Amino acid sequence: MSKKATSPNKELSTELKILEAARAVFHARGIDGATMQEIADVAGINKAMLHYYFRSKDKLFEVVFHETIMKVIPQVVEVFFQDMPFDEKIRRFVERYIDILQANPAMPAFVLHELNQRPERLVAFIGSASNIPNISGRFFEQVHQAVKDGLIKPVTPEQFFVSVLGMCVFPFIAKPILTALMGRSDEEYQLFLQERKVHLAEFILDALRPLPKTKPK
Amino acid sequence: MSKKATSPNKELSTELKILEAARAVFHARGIDGATMQEIADVAGINKAMLHYYFRSKDKLFEVVFHETIMKVIPQVVEVFFQDMPFDEKIRRFVERYIDILQANPAMPAFVLHELNQRPERLVAFIGSASNIPNISGRFFEQVHQAVKDGLIKPVTPEQFFVSVLGMCVFPFIAKPILTALMGRSDEEYQLFLQERKVHLAEFILDALRPLPKTKPK
DNA sequence: TTGCCTATTAACCATTTGGTTAAACTTTTT
């Protein structure tokens, strides 16, 4: 947070150790389930250091929460600012999103839970990084345009948006149930997610396919 | 839990008051965020009563958790044991599921969170109500059959299953984000969910529509 | 009424938890 690094590598190391430990523990247990002691233990340092670098549990959480979201959002959004055919965009988006989530499997459950607990965090967050409202607008626009161009059949952009996100995210928040219901091991579930990238893109594009009238592409 | 009711209505009333309060508080805050004191306050009784009727916080939680799931599952499953055309089944299922969730909006986030925290609960749960594994099997079967009958295009039943659940559930776990992104008030969001029932069913059926003999893609 | 059982409460207890402090240790500055 604030320091006049004497030997930058070592000091930064401590702060980073804390952040990494805090991320792991907060993601796994949530802010309520996490304790400062456990974070300190995972970081391998004294508990007082947490308060030395970050004033309080809430402050530390805030930093982790912010970092977590900011690490993901730009990657996901990026696809929608690139110039490519609509169907390619869908394919890339799904693949990218699932890739990111596979690399951070605990993230969606963490973010969604904490946001449900205190939705105020969202407004506080949007205030600091004001590019979030635009991304959905961008998405809506492009769907709307694709409909206009006859590339896809008419759909309500908002409904479609929620559907796409839901289909991508759900396997990660519901993993315990789904592995049980499908009788799959962890490794098999990874495979399932791998296959899902292509399956989902095709599923979505099929759902959007314009009715047998004009047939562009 | 256990009592020899003298005046049955009053005693039952107390136990029910506890259960209702516990449900509300657990659903809202999760087991970690909830405190016995708050539950007692909401129920309007002394904290010791919680331990008198249910031995511990964990036991009380277990009861609430079990009740919560058992209240929903049968309703949802029912559709898939009725005899009707596949597309009608999809429509009914989506409508029914979203209806139930609208009546218990906090439920999915609650269940998913607690299941992510301690997946052991699932096995403990399945042990007591052993009809759960069958429902997904039933679903898979029926999708498989529909494919065979040429009613729908070939899809992996598991992938399809996850997609349908995800699209139904996601709007409820991600409500704070979605209302923000879509700039909707609570009432407007209710409307969105209302419309979603029909939109989603059509979306799904479109995605499943078997291709005509014309060259695919 | 009297005794018995259940229900209910206030007070209490041990542990955990977030947070503080003062002293010790290390690094930088002069």
Next chain:
DNA sequence: AAAAAGTTTAACCAAATGGTTAATAGGCAA
């Protein structure tokens, strides 16, 4: 080298929390 500034630790503290207990109130049977 000595002072100053920054870093780390052990010990400590107050509040909150899950849980217990002993005493009280209240219905019911004899």
